[in-house]
Amino acid sequence: MKDKLVIGNWKMNGNCEENQRLLAEALPELAAVTGVEVVVCPPFPYLAQVGAQLQGSPVSLGAQNVNAKERGAFTGEVSVPMLNDFECRFVLVGHSERRTLFGETDEMVAEKYAAALSGGVIPVLCVGETLEQRRAGLAENVIVGQLQAVASRVGGEAMAAGVIAYEPLWAIGTGESATPEQAQQIHGHIRQWLAGQLPSGTASPRLLYGGSLKADNAPALFAQPDIDGGLVGSAALEAQSFVTICRVAQACQ
């Protein structure tokens, strides 16, 4: 069985001093966490700083976004080879904030996923429904549509090489997470959909839950059979909260 995976997405937060302090407090404690892969995704300008501070620790570096093109006249964008220069092991693709605030379509997300995979960076594909979609009973359809867009681009088998993060939009940054039952229901559905894509015997990719994931709700969420870890936003900015979430993941192995 794959290790649990906990990814801290710092979003557009931090500065040199805060980053240093956060990691100085968290890293010694994270070094004692076993059986859990831990990743932090700082904003682009801090990849070098954070990467240097992670040297010698078991924590990996990730990025929050990437452009599918390798190079060229794309002002403000960052490519997969650039992430490789900074030894980013993971990259988030299709985070809901990218989709809703920056107009990323399923097709763009699929291109990013494909580019990350071919460049050797593990894509973390973020999917999730709005509250309106959930109330209309469309959550599963919306999520399968987001997954299918990527599978159509890279082939169903390539879904095994990434990570999928289910983040209901109504739970992101709201303080109101999905209940463990709601999350498990969607994760189970994603797992079932994946089984239809992957050749039998292929290990399923890890499925993360994200959306107001905190130290206090992590135990019940991580105890669900199809939740393999978390994508943590605001709680990843507080060292003790993030460490506790990672410890909970360890306890739920």
Ligand SMILES: O=C[C@H](O)COP(=O)(O)O
């Ligand atoms: O990438 C992380 C998610 O958007 C969750 O953010 P949050 O934990 O602040 O709700």
